[in-house]
Amino acid sequence: MLRYILGRLLTFIPTFIGVTIVSFGFIRVLPGDPIIVMAGERGMDQERYNELMNQYGFNDPLLVQFWDYLTGVLQGDLGQSFVTKRPVWDEFFALFPATLELSICAIILAVMLGIPAGVIAAVNRGKFFDRALMSTALVGYSMPIFWWALLMIIVFSGTLGWTPVSGRIDLLYYFDNTTGFMLIDSLLSGQDGAFLSAVRHLILPSIVLATIPLAVIARQTRSAMLEVLSEDYIRTARAKGLRPIRINGLHALRNAMIPVITVIGLSVGTLLAGAILTETIFSWPGIGKWMVDSIYRRDYPVVQGGLLLIAVMVMVVNLTVDLLYGLINPKIRKR
Amino acid sequence: MSLTKRLATGGLLALLAGGASAQTLVYCSEGSPEGFDPALYTAGTTFDASSQAVYNRLVEFKTGTTETQPGLAESYEASEDGLEYTFHLRPGVKFQSTEYFTPSRDFNADDVIFTFMRQLDEENPYHDVSGGSWEYFNAMSMPDLIESIEKVDDMTVKFTLTRPEAPFVANMAMDFASILSKEYADQMMEAGTPEMLNQQPVGTGPFEWVAYQKDAVIRYKANEDYWQDGLPKVENLVFAITPDASVRYQKLQAGECHIMPYPNPADVQAMKDDDGINLMQQEGLNVGYLAYNTKQEPFDNPKVRKALNMAIDKQAIIDVVFQGSGQIAKNPIPPTMWSYNEAIEDDAYDPEAAKKMLEDAGVSDLSMKIWAMPVQRPYNPNARRMAELMQEDFSEIGVDVEIVSYEWGEYLERSKAEDRDGAVLLGWTGDNGDPDNFLAVLLGCDAVGGSNRAQWCNEDFDKLVQEAKTITDQSKRAELYKEAQEVFKDQAPWATIAHSVVFMPMLPKVEGYKVHPLGSHIFTEVSLSE
Numbered sequence: 001m002l003r004y005i006l007g008r009l010l011t012f013i014p015t016f017i018g019v020t021i022v023s024f025g026f027i028r029v030l031p032g033d034p035i036i037v038m039a040g041e042r043g044m045d046q047e048r049y050n051e052l053m054n055q056y057g058f059n060d061p062l063l064v065q066f067w068d069y070l071t072g073v074l075q076g077d078l079g080q081s082f083v084t085k086r087p088v089w090d091e092f093f094a095l096f097p098a099t100l101e102l103s104i105c106a107i108i109l110a111v112m113l114g115i116p117a118g119v120i121a122a123v124n125r126g127k128f129f130d131r132a133l134m135s136t137a138l139v140g141y142s143m144p145i146f147w148w149a150l151l152m153i154i155v156f157s158g159t160l161g162w163t164p165v166s167g168r169i170d171l172l173y174y175f176d177n178t179t180g181f182m183l184i185d186s187l188l189s190g191q192d193g194a195f196l197s198a199v200r201h202l203i204l205p206s207i208v209l210a211t212i213p214l215a216v217i218a219r220q221t222r223s224a225m226l227e228v229l230s231e232d233y234i235r236t237a238r239a240k241g242l243r244p245i246r247i248n249g250l251h252a253l254r255n256a257m258i259p260v261i262t263v264i265g266l267s268v269g270t271l272l273a274g275a276i277l278t279e280t281i282f283s284w285p286g287i288g289k290w291m292v293d294s295i296y297r298r299d300y301p302v303v304q305g306g307l308l309l310i311a312v313m314v315m316v317v318n319l320t321v322d323l324l325y326g327l328i329n330p331k332i333r334k335r
Numbered sequence: 336m337s338l339t340k341r342l343a344t345g346g347l348l349a350l351l352a353g354g355a356s357a358q359t360l361v362y363c364s365e366g367s368p369e370g371f372d373p374a375l376y377t378a379g380t381t382f383d384a385s386s387q388a389v390y391n392r393l394v395e396f397k398t399g400t401t402e403t404q405p406g407l408a409e410s411y412e413a414s415e416d417g418l419e420y421t422f423h424l425r426p427g428v429k430f431q432s433t434e435y436f437t438p439s440r441d442f443n444a445d446d447v448i449f450t451f452m453r454q455l456d457e458e459n460p461y462h463d464v465s466g467g468s469w470e471y472f473n474a475m476s477m478p479d480l481i482e483s484i485e486k487v488d489d490m491t492v493k494f495t496l497t498r499p500e501a502p503f504v505a506n507m508a509m510d511f512a513s514i515l516s517k518e519y520a521d522q523m524m525e526a527g528t529p530e531m532l533n534q535q536p537v538g539t540g541p542f543e544w545v546a547y548q549k550d551a552v553i554r555y556k557a558n559e560d561y562w563q564d565g566l567p568k569v570e571n572l573v574f575a576i577t578p579d580a581s582v583r584y585q586k587l588q589a590g591e592c593h594i595m596p597y598p599n600p601a602d603v604q605a606m607k608d609d610d611g612i613n614l615m616q617q618e619g620l621n622v623g624y625l626a627y628n629t630k631q632e633p634f635d636n637p638k639v640r641k642a643l644n645m646a647i648d649k650q651a652i653i654d655v656v657f658q659g660s661g662q663i664a665k666n667p668i669p670p671t672m673w674s675y676n677e678a679i680e681d682d683a684y685d686p687e688a689a690k691k692m693l694e695d696a697g698v699s700d701l702s703m704k705i706w707a708m709p710v711q712r713p714y715n716p717n718a719r720r721m722a723e724l725m726q727e728d729f730s731e732i733g734v735d736v737e738i739v740s741y742e743w744g745e746y747l748e749r750s751k752a753e754d755r756d757g758a759v760l761l762g763w764t765g766d767n768g769d770p771d772n773f774l775a776v777l778l779g780c781d782a783v784g785g786s787n788r789a790q791w792c793n794e795d796f797d798k799l800v801q802e803a804k805t806i807t808d809q810s811k812r813a814e815l816y817k818e819a820q821e822v823f824k825d826q827a828p829w830a831t832i833a834h835s836v837v838f839m840p841m842l843p844k845v846e847g848y849k850v851h852p853l854g855s856h857i858f859t860e861v862s863l864s865e
Contacts, residue, residue, distance in 0.1 A: 032744035040377070041763055042474045043747065043786050052468060083369045085465040085533060094549050153585050165586045168551060171361060171573050177548065283577040285550030298744075 023307035034298035078305030088305035097180025099286030106209035118221020140215035166283040213267035224256035265321030359571040363592035371536035373510040390513035390538035399849035401768025417499030449517035471511035499805040505767035541567040541859040568862035594841035600658040617850040623714035623762035624829040626788035640827040642692035664831040671852040674813035676820040702735035704757025714762030791828035
């Protein structure tokens with residue numbers, strides 16, 4: 001197992017180098033000079049322009065800029081935001097817990113609902129349940145997040161008044177961000193009702209963010225289950241007279257989980273993409289919105305640093321998924 | 336549950352500093368501030384959270400107007416030649432005492448000198464702190480304009496200028512001129528954390544900064560020692576950062592905030608019909624225009640430009656592009672600005688007459704480009720759509736239009752070129768409420784090849800505008816600017832299209848709010864009725 005983990009970790013290195021190059025190159029490929037964009041309609045004289053170009057190091061050859069960036073990264077320095085003048089690192093870690101908290105809630109929701117839905121659909125193949133669940137999943141998958149989120153807000157917050165419209169916690173609660181995770185911090189604060197308020201604020205964004213992964217997981221579980229259910233050993237199990245719940249739950253589902261876990265792992269990428277819209281609509285102070293704003297503002301250090309950190313996160317998730325394969329299927333870890 | 340209900344029932348009042356009567360005003364702001372030192376930035380969102388809440392300036396804009404009034408300077412006088420401005424500072428003004436700073440002295444001349452010298456003097460230890468890009472200070476040409484700043488005594492500061500410049504006083508009311516505490520700055524420099532000036536602000540303004548959670552909430556409390564008696568009226572001010580306009584509206588309806596800026600144009604009608612919402616409105620201090628390249632044929636002929644202007648159905652643009660949140664522009668400056676020339680008549684929409692004028696000018700089979708901006712701006716919410724409408728209008732008089740666009744940075748840069756091909760859609764939002772800031776910046780001879788996108792240099796116009804700069808008497812200046820607007824209308828370097836209308840929805844219990852033409856959101860005089 002240790003060798004397996006080490007082997008996986010080694011693949012990190014080339015991926016990391018690749019990501020560094022891509023994140024550096026990506027923003028520079030976009031048209032638009034960051035300094036001109038910064039000056040806007042007001043413009044700037046040539047002298048001032050040159051001064052700023054020098055200050056930000058844009059007059060250096062690209063390779064020199066890359067070298068500066070790379071050496072910075074290796075020393076844990078991702079540079080400073082052009083806009084807020086604060087270290088990218090600080091900004092990322094101030095915002096990331098919010099994204100992580102929302103993503104974890106969303107993925108838990110998606111898994112808890114998606115896997116049972118897929119299993120039920122597979123077992124009832126072709127029947128009403130199957131059709132209903134899979135059409136719902138298709139609708140969920142095709143849902144424009146923006147529209148869906150607003151609809152949820154209008155219905156549940158506006159008309160029914162069940163949930164708050166946006167934000168992470170009621171504004172009347174005010175305490176230190178010890179961990180950055182509102183659920184934990186609200187408990188730590190010891191204030192009456194703070195935790196409940198944080199939970200209420202999480203409901204709608206989690207549902208919205210979970211929608212697409214939920215649909216994908218349900219569909220994947222269904223098709224993996226169908227495949228496994230037609231295997232010989234399932235037939236044998238049936239012939240032996242095992243109870244259906246044992247067949248489906250233990251023998252079939254466990255073997256169907258490999259592709260499902262892959263999909264869950266890949267959903268993390270989707271979650272980050274979905275987070276951009278979800279965070280904007282629900283005024284959720286996470287990294288999705290932060291990245292988009294930075295791209296518009298051509299805030300190079302934030303875009304390249306943020307991309308790099310997100311990529312590392314995705315790599316860590318993928319590694320975890322690989323390790324999970326090993327746990328579920330001994331054949332993989334021995335290979 | 337609404338905010339007031341919670342306030343009545345919740346057990347959190349203590350945290351919001353005050354007893355049961357503590358009034359907390361919640362403003363659903365549209366975005367995050369970039370920082371809290373206004374001189375480093377140019378965005379209105381940042382100014383609302385910093386300069387307007389936390390700081391004061393020597394001169395202030397009277398809320399709701401573009402006129403100036405005394406601020407931290409009780410009075411000022413200009414020398415005969417317009418080269419020296421002496422400010423007499425207000426005694427007894429205190430900087431805010433916060434958890435991170437306790438002032439040992441009142442506001443004085445050292446603070447004023449520090450505020451400007453850090454922007455002006457490259458040797459100043461604060462010049463390069465936090466990136467040190469003093470964009471507005473530079474954009475208003477202050478480094479060229481200020482010859483020296485001198486402390487006459489503890490309560491008197493003298494600015495000497497390199498040339499007479501009447502808008503200087505208005506510049507002193509701008510956000511970049513917000514007065515910071517030198518004592519606080521020195522302490523932070525000594526502690527090795529000068530960037531704290533931009534993160535934990537200290538000012539003399541109505542509200543004291545309490546905390547900022549990035550992209551989520553900014554909290555302030557009333558400055559108990561504020562020098563204006565009885566202000567601010569609320570005890571706590573909270574900015575709930577809510578980037579999506581429709582969500583802001585939902586929050587307002589749900590009572591999660593009291594007041595919000597920038598509603599979705601599509602929601603405005605519903606807000607007007609909603610008894611639970613009080614919708615205030617005012618023309619914005621901006622103008623959207625189409626700038627011809629007056630250096631190129633046939634657009635060098637005023638008659639051709641005039642003919643094209645007459646072919647544009649501006650009302651249709653207001654209806655379609657602005658969805659009612661705009662007003663037809665006839666002058667290059669907005670109606671809320673002093674010296675606006677009411678008497679001028681706009682070119683009538685008359686395609687027939689326009690066609691004839693073109694023929695008379697000997698122009699036939701004209702084809703031209705219209706540049707459409709790729710971004711949304713208050714003065715032009717949808718440039719592409721606007722260009723398409725113009726394309727239709729021009730085709731009616733036999734002019735063929737090709738619409739082009741570039742990435743925003745490219746667009747700004749390329750449109751400056753004197754040999755540029757085509758007419759450019761662009762606009763401007765006023766900085767200091769001074770007409771010079773529109774007329775000289777956008778149409779002066781000096782600005783050709785720069786912000787003068789029409790590349791228009793008219794001697795009569797330029798003379799009037801330059802002369803107005805050198806006079807300090809506002810009524811005399813207004814006369815000159817009114818005359819300049821006549822020259823502009825006659826020569827038509829632009830098609831003036833629209834001024835946006837700014838809407839400000841709020842709950843009926845919000846009292847004393849004034850829509851500010853310069854775009855700032857100011858809560859000093861706002862209170863909540865029970």
